[in-house]
Amino acid sequence: MYNVVPYLPWIVLGVAVLAILASGYVKAPPDMAYIISGLHKKPRILIGKAGVKIPFLERLDKLSLGAIQIDVKTGSAVPTAEYINVKVDSTVSVRVGREPESIALAAQNFLNVSREQIARKINDLLEGNIREIVGQMRLTEMVGDRKLFSEKVQANAVPDLRAFGLELITFNVQNFIDDNDVITNLGIDNVEQIRKGAAIAKSNAQREIAIAEAANAKQANDAKVQAQEEIAERNNDLAIRQARLQKEADQERAQAEAAKGIEAENQRKLKEVAETDANIARAQREAELKQKQIELKEYELDALVRKQADADKYQAEKIAEAELVARQRKADAERYEQEQAAQARMKAAEAAKFAKEQEAAGIRAVGEAEAEAIRAKALAEAEGIDKKAEAMKKYGEAAIIEMIVGALPEIAKNVAEPLSKVDKITMYGEGNSAKLIGDIVNGTTQITEGMTQGLGLDLRALLAGALGGKLAAAPEKKEEPAPAAQVPAPTQLPLEDEEI
Secondary structure, three states, X not given: OOOOHHHHHHHHHHHHHHHXXXXXXXXXXXXXXXXXXXXXXXXXXXXXXXXXXXXOOXXXXXXXXXXEEEEEEOXXXXXXXXXXXXXXXXXXXXXXXXXXXXXXXXXXXXXXXOHHHHHHHHHHHHHHHHHHHHHHOOHHHHHHOHHHHHHHHHHHHHHHHHHOOEEEEEEEEEEEEOOOOHHXXXXXXXXXHHHHHHHHHHHHHHXXXXXXXXXXXXXXXXXXXXXXXXHHHHHHHHHHHHHHHHHHHHHHHHHHHHHHHHHHHHHHHHHHHHHHHHHHHHHHHHHHHHHHHHHHHHHHHHHOOHHHHHHHHHHHHHHHHHHHHHHHHHHHHHHHHHHHHHHHXXXXXXXXXXXXXXXXXXXXXXXXXXXXXXXXXXXHHHXXXXXXHHHHHHHHHHHHHHHHHHHHHHHHHHHHHHHHHOOOOOOOOOOHHHHHHHHHHHHHHHHHHHHHHHHOOOHHHHHHHHXXXXXXXXXXXXXXXXXXXXXXXXXXXXXXXXXX
């Protein structure tokens, strides 16, 4: 193992030297000057850098290098070159010079002194320089040219400050004060001159403004009038064009409405004419049917009663003629009224003729279709009436006989109907049942005889003639007499008019 004991004193000595040197290590900030003095003839100056101060042999002093702001005021009034007492209020900035000579001089005067103490020491120096310059200048020069006053104070103060190792940074005059309001009175004339110039300038400006406003108002009014004239002309042109277009549109619309109305009226006339023709045809067919019915009635009445037939025929003819005449007159009146109304509507519709031709074509097609349908229906009804009349004419006497024979069971049923409402019938004696049947047959016979007397038509003869004809036409065969109670007496029934 290495023995360090012999070297221990040297180690201790080295550590002590290092500790001493470490305790002497210093580092100066940029706004502070460290002055180390003692071993050398000239002190060492450290600004913004580090250094070593040997303990016990050297000492460290500090000097502030920053700017010092000083408010310098003259304590009493200072007479100017015109003997006007004036007080001056100013602000001064000074600092220690960066040259070694300035630092050395500042160290001799302000070493380890605070900034406030430095300001108090040089305040009297600066106040004296200001007083000296005030006594050299006139009041109007100082007040009118503060820069010149500042330059003279700086030129007077810089050599004195340099002797202390200081340099002047700025000098600014804050205010000049006099007890007799001389400075204020000096400004009155300028103020009035300025006010006068301002008033004149204001008046001239107002006059120019009024002139410019009048000119602008005139130009604006001229432009407005011209614009209104142009607008009125354009509106007039627009109104004329709108009126012209409206007139053309009204003419087109009127022509369209006229054409539509005329076409509708034509179709309506066609439809009315078709209906009128159909009514006339129907009336003619009905008249013909009535005539055929009358002829058939005459034939029937000839077969029944001549006088009654003549009367009925005459009555039917008169009724038919009256109805035909009434229908014809009514049709003529309706046709006349329709023609008059059509002429009136045609005259009223001539003002609206042209615009709806397509719609008129559709209306025309519908009207023709309706007229054709009415015409076809009327023809079909007329043909049906003809066939009905022919059928009734051919029916003749056979139909009368068939009607009478078909009605006999219904007559017998109605005669016996009261008996159906009796719950129970009790008969005593013999032959009562035959008597009851005979009563029913006699009641039927009485009804047929009453019909014969009322109509004047011999039903028995008709039935006998019809039966005789059938027997003559049939092969001969032995006839057996029928029981009298089972053969009812022929009855004669009235023939009612019936349409087929």
